[in-house]
Amino acid sequence: MAEADEQVLTRRLEAMRAQWRTLKQAHERRATSPRAALADASVLDDMQRDLEESMINFSQTLLEWVERGHGVSWDANGSASRSGSSNTPGSDNYTEPVQLSTEELIEHIEDRLDDYNELPRVLDTSDAVEEMKRLEEWTTEEELQIMESWPDRARVLAIEHIAARARALQDLPPERLAFIDIGRITVMFGRMAEHLKRGWPGRAHGLARMHSPRTGSWAKDARELLDEFAVWRRTSSLLNQDEEE
Secondary structure, three states, X not given: OOOOOHHHHHHHHHHHHHHHHHHHHHHHHHHHOHHHHOOOHHHHHXXXXXXXXXXXXXXXXXXXXXXXXXXXXXXXXXXXHHHOOOOOOOOOOOOOOOOOOHHHHHHHXXXXXXXXXXXXXXXXXXXXXXXXXXHHHHOOHHHHHHHOOOOHHHHHHHHHHHHHHHHHHHOOOHHHHOOOOOOHHHHHHHHHHHHHOOOOOOOOOOOOOOOOOOOOOHHHHHHHHHHHHHHHHHHOHHHHHHHHO
């Protein structure tokens, strides 16, 4: 288990919150939608188990944190209180970007590349739920704050890749989205748009409603953006300079 610190606690709390929202909305949709009611019931069981595992992980991390002598202060609004703020320099809610060493920066980017490489084929409701979970994990306030330390091109490519995957999810047939409130993607797009206002790394294709896929499909856009991101990582002088010394 990772050693308890504030970032681990925040990350696990956010995961637990996201899974609780997903499960709650899935039950609500199943109760009101005949299409959702006919979907595979085992998907709900899997979602319940994931939530229970997250609750256990959070409880263990919190206990370790307290046993080390730290206090706990609860904020009812959590990160949601920041999501609607300007979060720009000079504002009351502005938060300084997370400062990473070169080694930490490289590790974080490579971890994300590994995550993105698992491009799934969304064939049923379970696949759709898992993809939605991944997209939400990559667009938490904490994750986007860390990404502010990335080089500009990496930030834009990552946001475009996530956006393409989200748009591809929106394009799926309704029967594969039985347990998903697809409107949550709008919330993710809002977070990503706010992220791009911090430091202005560049514009990201896919966030605006009027954008269309460059390759004919959003799924293909996501694959090509992943390839472009991998090439950038291999050739970036910003990241390779220290490795060559």
